[in-house]
Ligand SMILES: *[C@@H]1O[C@H](CO)[C@@H](O)[C@H](O)[C@H]1NC(C)=O
Ligand SMILES: *[C@@H]1O[C@H](CO)[C@@H](O)[C@H](O)[C@H]1NC(C)=O
């Protein structure tokens with residue numbers, strides 16, 4: 004049995020753009036900060052007190068389950084497969100209903116109703132995240148609503164009605180399969196830099212408290228490998244602590260494992276290799292981070308578990324980003340490879356962009372930008388352009404500056420995007436999914452980047 008409950012889509016858990024929708028006794032809307040607000044009114048008579056108590060007990064598991072379900076909508080790969088599996092599961096259960104004793108039937112119908120509501124929310128959010136106006140989605144809505152009506156109308160649970168539901172589920176399943184084929188065509192131009200830079204940043208698509216479940220772990224980072232080795236394409240990394248120091252990294256085989264806090268590997272950084280600043284990334288199955296002593300860029304090769312470091316004499320320890328201390332070296336990876344951003348005294352505290360040669364682990368080329376490091380909240384590279392951010396207000400951040408390493412030209416911009424908490428310690432772009440990953444005062448947050456293709 005799959006425990007799925009729409010009524011647990013609380014604003015704190017899910018922050019996914021969703022079109023306003025309404026059906027029966029479920030309403031949802033988008034709140035001021037872009038969070039999904041969801042209200043579910045269940046008919047009292049259908050929910051006996053003993054079940055309510057049970058629901059409370061399992062609510063933690065359900066919250067987790069819903070979070071997983073929510074994320075499935077934001078990832079392009081494989082999400083519909085999961086729905087199909089759930090749906091198949093429902094279909095099997097509907098078939099089982101036909102042979103089960105009458106007293107179990109009411110309970111199962113209630114679950115069916117709830118799960119249908121969830122399917123509707125999933126389709127709605129899927130539509131929003133793909134920004135598709137495909138008639139397939141509209142047709143899916145119709146199917147789901149029709150099915151909800153049928154289930155609701157079933158006052159007497161006779162076998163002919165059950166047969167109707169079974170047929171309807173099979174139809175719905177077929178629609179989802181078509182939808183899955185369609186979404187393969189909608190995939191964005193991953194790796195394509197034929198554009199004039201960032202056009203906009205989406206609303207935050209994931210909000211989840213860190214794997215330590217500790218709000219005090221304000222300093223950290225999370226994300227995916229920007230150049231994964233074979234077999235590790237779905238891997239996520241995470242690290243956090245209550246100070247700016249970096250002591251360990253956790254690796255998860257995929258998003259579900261990240262949410263379930265079930266790491267396949269934990270690297271405790273040995274003495275002498277402890278890091279700081281939290282502007283690390285994973286690139287080519289290697290973690291790049293800032294090392295304390297000697298002050299240098301450091302890497303942990305996850306394939307060989309070997310550490311290495313390089314001092315960059317020009318990089319200064321005096322300048323950090325505005326939200327956290329010790330953020331002197333900021334690692335970044337884009338369509339063009341690996342970079343490190345730091346301020347130098349030679350460039351008067353302004354950010355220097357350095358391209359790293361992965362083989363030698365040395366700086367290949369450097370560019371002086373005009374962005375004062377201490378004024379910036381963070382910075383990242385995308386298609387060879389450095390973007391710097393700063394605060395607009397407590398809940399809004401903006402990209403205010405861009406420096407193109409191809410043309411040596413700088414540009415002032417104002418591309419704003421909402422944030423969940425005021426401060427964050429790690430913001431980087433990932434070219435494999437064109438997303439920004441932010442560690443926002445203990446929360447995992449991500450955004451989709453839209454480029455200006457003119
Ligand atoms: C919503 O639930 C109430 C009982 O709580 C019921 O009277 C009403 O008909 C329901 N509305 C819809 C649209 O199902
Ligand atoms: C969705 O696409 C339409 C046109 O295709 C565009 O006008 C709209 O801004 C897009 N919305 C988002 C959130 O990308």
Ligand SMILES: *[C@@H]1O[C@H](CO)[C@@H](O)[C@H](O)[C@H]1NC(C)=O
Pocket residue numbers: 145146149150153167
């Ligand atoms: C809705 O369900 C009814 C059965 O109650 C069926 O006859 C009808 O064709 C369905 N409509 C759609 C659009 O699927």
Ligand SMILES: *[C@@H]1O[C@H](CO)[C@@H](O)[C@H](O)[C@H]1NC(C)=O
Pocket residue numbers: 197456457
């Ligand atoms: C880049 O995009 C422009 C406009 O979309 C197009 O005309 C041009 O052919 C593209 N260039 C390449 C190399 O794909």
Ligand SMILES: *[C@@H]1O[C@H](CO)[C@@H](O)[C@H](O)[C@H]1NC(C)=O
Pocket residue numbers: 287289304305306307361
């Ligand atoms: C990591 O180690 C593996 C195995 O020794 C090696 O093939 C790879 O080149 C190393 N990568 C980096 C970035 O050091």
